[in-house]
Amino acid sequence: MRRDDNPDMRNVDNLPPASPDRERDARELFPLDMTPEEYAARHGKEWYCFSFDDYRYSDPELDRWIQRLGDILFKR
Secondary structure (H helix, E strand, C coil), X not given: CCHHHCXXXXXXXXXXXXXXXXXXXXXXXXXXXXXXXXXXXHHHHHCXXXXXXXXXXXXXXXXXXHHHHXXXXXXX
């Protein structure tokens, strides 16, 4: 399902691009070899504040992964 087909999912097209530092931090923090669902199950309670999904990432795989994790953490 596409985001624009589901009113509960936010449109990320208008998000600002992540800075190079944020891109680097995201690559270091998030294991893309693990699904966002598995990561959330293992580490979701460790995140008091999560803003990585407030940005778009130049790598489409990283962008989808982080946006999905944000959807899970915020139950979108």
